Amino acid sequence: xxxxxxxxxxxxxxxxxxxxxxxxxxxxxxxxxxxxxxxxxxxxxxxxxxxxxxxxxxxxxxxxxxxxxxxxxxxxxxxxxxxxxxxxxxxxxxxxxxxxxxxxxxxxxxx
Amino acid sequence: xxxxxxxxxxxxxxxxxxxxxxxxxxxxxxxxxxxxxxxxxxxxxxxxxxxxxxxxxxxxxxxxxxxxxxxxxxxxxxxxxxxxxxxxxxxxxxxxxxxxxxxxxxxxxxxx
Numbered sequence: 707x708x709x710x711x712x713x714x715x716x717x718x719x720x721x722x723x724x725x726x727x728x729x730x731x732x733x734x735x736x737x738x739x740x741x742x743x744x745x746x747x748x749x750x751x752x753x754x755x756x757x758x759x760x761x762x763x764x765x766x767x768x769x770x771x772x773x774x775x776x777x778x779x780x781x782x783x784x785x786x787x788x789x790x791x792x793x794x795x796x797x798x799x800x801x802x803x804x805x806x807x808x809x810x811x812x813x814x815x816x817x
Numbered sequence: 818x819x820x821x822x823x824x825x826x827x828x829x830x831x832x833x834x835x836x837x838x839x840x841x842x843x844x845x846x847x848x849x850x851x852x853x854x855x856x857x858x859x860x861x862x863x864x865x866x867x868x869x870x871x872x873x874x875x876x877x878x879x880x881x882x883x884x885x886x887x888x889x890x891x892x893x894x895x896x897x898x899x900x901x902x903x904x905x906x907x908x909x910x911x912x913x914x915x916x917x918x919x920x921x922x923x924x925x926x927x928x929x
Contacts, residue, residue: 712859738916749907749920750860751819795860802914804850804873807860 710798712808725783727811729796736798741781744793786815820844823921838893838924840908848913849891854905898928
């Protein structure tokens with residue numbers, strides 16, 4: 707019940723396209739759902755996060771869609787750029803506690 | 818920079834060596850974490866400290882020994898490691914009850 711399942715494992719998108727990464731969770735007590743971006747040789751960095759009281763959050767080209775009833779959330783990257791090529795992790799936590807991470811998605815944006 | 822600093826950035830050690838990883842944050846956070854990141858695997862939470870007290874140990878082998886002398890510093894002492902322990906070790910911190918966690922850049926450990 708503590709797991710967060712992420713898909714796909716890897717994703718190749720053309721420049722200007724939309725990248726979509728999906729996550730699903732079981733524990734309905736989770737109340738914070740962040741997405742982290744990790745470049746090679748770096749630690750993960752917070753990209754965008756959402757709480758379950760809203761269904762969507764947008765920051766620039768990045769949007770989180772949240773479906774509470776389905777226990778799913780997804781990251782959409784609009785107008786994907788080669789600089790977006792990185793590994794993306796979804797995560798979930800409860801009451802500010804430890805983060806439970808998904809398996810990660812390696813995104814490659816081709817010029 | 819995230820405000821979480823890890824040293825060293827790279828470490829190569831033999832199976833009989835003893836070494837330590839260091840993590841430091843001056844963000845005023847009181848929760849600190851060690852994660853292990855292996856190739857093609859999700860981040861694995863190893864240890865959690867809140868206000869210097871260990872609150873979680875996720876069945877980590879005893880060859881990994883954490884130490885948290887104060888809320889700003891976290892160590893991971895390593896001894897008699899195995900080659901399969903080679904990975905990126907990440908430290909993170911946040912406010913207890915606060916959501917966003919900040920990660921260091923990690924220590925790339927290779928056990929030979």
